[in-house]
Amino acid sequence: MNGLVRVIVVFVFSCASVLAWSEDLKQVITDWEIANFTLEGDEQKRAFDTLLERAETLRSAPTATAKSFLWAGIIESSYAGEIGGLNALGHAKQAKQDFESALKAGDPEVTPAALASLGTLHSKVPGWPIGFGNDKKARKFFEEAEQAGADNLDFYMLYAEYALGKGDKEKALSLLQASEQVAPRSDRLITDAARIAERATYYERLN
Template identity: 35%
Template sequence: MTRLWIPFITLLSSALFTNAAQASADPLVTIQKKWAQCQYQRSQEKQQIYCFEQLIKRNQQALNSAPTRADLKVWLAINKSSLAGAQGGIGALSLVEEAKDLLEQVIDQAPETLDGSAYTSLGSLYYKVPGWPVGFGDDDKAEHMLKKALAINPNGIDPNYFYGDFLAEDGRKKEAIQYLTRAQKAPPRAERPLADQGRQQEIAAKLKELQ
């Protein structure tokens, strides 16, 4: 499979909160919204890189204040991976290595966090990062992780999208269309409209390529 540095875009549904005041106070909500802005509303490379750098600082501060929160750890990994995608090149490998370590910690300690999002994120890294001797990319591990994510969240937009994208890169066109179509029909996430809009655009573009 061709190895590409692309913006790593992941994913994931928010944690559930008991009321609006609690949700607005939770740093995860702000981090998720800001990620979508960095990913989909920063068209210039320098702006996007700066946006992710600042978001990583905010995410790290939130995790420092609540070190047992696996959801914040998942999002720190997502943000580091996203920055790596924005920067590109060999220099981004240290960021994806850091992201991989964070995701492995979550899988070891709390694998069902955010509907198994650590599996989706790690699986995406395994097929997007170059393989040995440059990086840790591994298609077999990618598929294993992505199937784990789908077992936990079979109807989610992100696990279906990333597995479909993986299959497309692997030349399995018919299967790719099947999972991308599932992603296209996934229930919208009321708390993440911008992320859903951006992901649906990516799904449509990928399906157009395959059809």
């Protein structure tokens, strides 16, 4: 990979079941899950090209909601994670704007996800002068997400990864143990299976 190392984590976040969401948005989520977890190479790139167009539609719609901005950001950050390098920074910056817009919308169902997503971005993106990454902000966003009620596998794995990266094994262990109490989501089985596989690797890093 040329340029910067791959710095954006591929992630998806939803603090509640997507079953009650609009059909259009549910389709976007399904297509994202397929692209992110099951496709590779040119096929994956083509799928993300389409998803990026849909992200623009989500954020620019007059009826855009917190959920719309959240998923536009997820698409942008996921694509940044796939391509890496300097080209990833533009997508990371767009994701940051989208997550901030999701927060401003004030939907309590989305707030924990937007906070944790911002925490992940700040922990993964390089700091100044290359990018906007900021470790203090990352920690603050993760803590606020926890206080706001984030309690699914996405949150626990993202926060545990961050804690492990900072050498805070005690916090990482508590997050991993909390994640054991969370049942996989019936409408997000692909994503949650990936998170469970990640959990096994994080437990190994504790030893």
